[in-house]
Amino acid sequence: MGHFSSMFNGLARSFSIKKAKKNNSKSDVKEAVEEMAREAKKKELILKSSGCINADGSNNLASVFSKRGEKGVNQDCAIVWEGFGFEEDMIFCGIFDGHGPWGHFVAKQVRNSMPITLLCNWQETLSQTTLAEPKTGLDESDKTLQRFAVWKYLYLKTCADVDQELEHHRKIDSFNSGTTALTVVRQGEVIYVANVGDSRAVLATVSEDGSLTAIQLTVDFKPNIPQEEERIIGCNGRVFCLQDEPGVHRVWQPEEESPGLAMSRAFGDYCIKEYGLVSVPEVTQRHISIRDQFVIMATDGVWDVITNQEAIDIVSSTAERSKAAKRLVEQAVRAWNRKRRGIAMDDISAVCLFFHSSSSLSHDIHPATTC
Template identity: 70%
Template sequence: MGHLSSMFNGLAKSFSTKKGRRSSKHDRREAAEAMVKDAKKNDLILCSSGTVNVDGSNNFVSVFSKRGKKGVNQDCCIVWEEFGCQKDMIFCGIFDGHGAWGHFVAKRVRESMPSSLLCNWQETIAQTSLDPDSDIYDEKKQRRFNIWKHSYLKTCAAVDQELEHYRKIDSFYSGTTALSIVRQGELIVIANVGDSRAVLATISDDGNVVPIQLTIDFKPNLPQEEDRIIKCKGRVLCLDDEPGVHRVWMPDEESPGLAMSRAFGDYCIKKYGVISVPEVTYRNISSRDQFVVLATDGVWDVISNEEAIDIVSSTIDKAKSAKNLVECAMHAWKSKRRGIAMDDISAICLFFHSYPPQDQVTLE
């Protein structure tokens, strides 16, 4: 990784002091931006269809995205291996934009979230006086998760606030979901805003590969979500030609008809119960856990958790696993949703064990 890699090795330590003092927010942001540039230079960041397979890493990642039939592809992804120049960390994020400016919103959040999360993560570590190299840090997984949770909550609030004041993008009637995972050693932290989904594949007692859903699809008709929206004077109802598809509406207007209860952007409806607060959870990876799939609702609208895990498990060339899952979802749209325009479909498959290089996935 070169000079920057050694400079930022032991991220929390390097941030906690600068010339004998605690670093400022400006210092931390500069450092995070430098790490982004370094990661891009060393091909550690992937923002399109393809694979990430870094020598010596315990991760192997396959990514694929396909435009639907509604116009420009509003899905986007990011994979950052050696996240924050930490050898045992990886960040994966998938974003599903909506509205006229949705693709711009999704890309803006993809651009700002990882570096903002790094800044908040190191700041939280410094505030808790926790040394990431100490035995205590390795042993206290719950405490480590709490640091990530606090960092994610702070990051999502900041990203949404900055987006509202970003004049180059009109996000008043447009927004994006955001689902991301940080793997740090044997800990995975999952943060979800919206209705994309993360599903883990693990080996059951009888030796079969089975799915475990790690996230909730934040739809407006979920009891806790609907209750919050109604208390804020928003409305949750289905259109006559879309039975079963619950949407959020303003009190006295037939807009925006948002099909999820959490999102970045969408400021027209924010005071009526739609929020950008993530649900943050974690899992300690066991020897039985094989991989995790992150995918936008274009996959889950037509593919079950079990089907997705079976598709990825049965793909011999793991580099093509995300593409295979997306293509299966495309075929399912044609058979299960005839007459309905196919949604954008994107998936990330994060394997917990590195694989030998295979033929590269064709970029689209």
């Protein structure tokens, strides 16, 4: 199976270590994966609060920070899992923005469920040789495409499973509540990005002239994007702005001014699912070059008041990388108070994932520091 199968070896070893049955039922697989997560947490490889994570020997450093807004409980949450799937060169990062009366519960449920479900689906894929093994005679570009096809399949299945599990959750009412979900998996020198909703991932890379440039990796899935609006209207949903919110397009039921969602993709929100809201992720990949320095994942509370370029400038000029997310959020708070005075501040959260322990290029990126 060669290099391609190495992305599955860590999980395969973990099941061997846990002596899982050869013919694992879904419950057996989930139990083994949950045990893996508990072990990773004991080793401080999982971060679910503001702070940073930088495992010994890892090229990754992830900085996380979240600040509650002025609308009540903080409905944002995040996760970083170093050594994801028992693979030393893998890291999983996710950021989630809940909304509605149960939004904070929904966001945390999806945060906790998504990496576990992804690994469960990963284990299932191990037994499907047509997916797990590339065809012989393929060149490296074709193998890259096939690896991406597997990740896309895994994410599509995972998001469908997570949304279905959420719908039937006995303790969380997600009929009128939901969450966005933006995740990045780094595996070696490739990142896989899956986005549901209007959080955003922005890459910082060094251009030919040596300047640090922002590249937006995701689409903000707002209801007025043509293909999103077309789908919603095709399902008898409606898209329009309220008079006191010009420019803020929302999704509405056919005959009621409810729920008024400001995004076109989300987990939960089953009151509007049959009218065009979906939890299908957009999945993309990028090979990390020496010029690519870090990626910022942030909820819309950041992007409402900070541009992509401003964000990477703030992060790159932070003296300690471990404090990069905090400084970005603090700058967004200041910008919100300046630009949106009188409007209740949204929850503001960010994850900054650095790719290199130090840079071989001459620009204003500081080396990683111990957390």
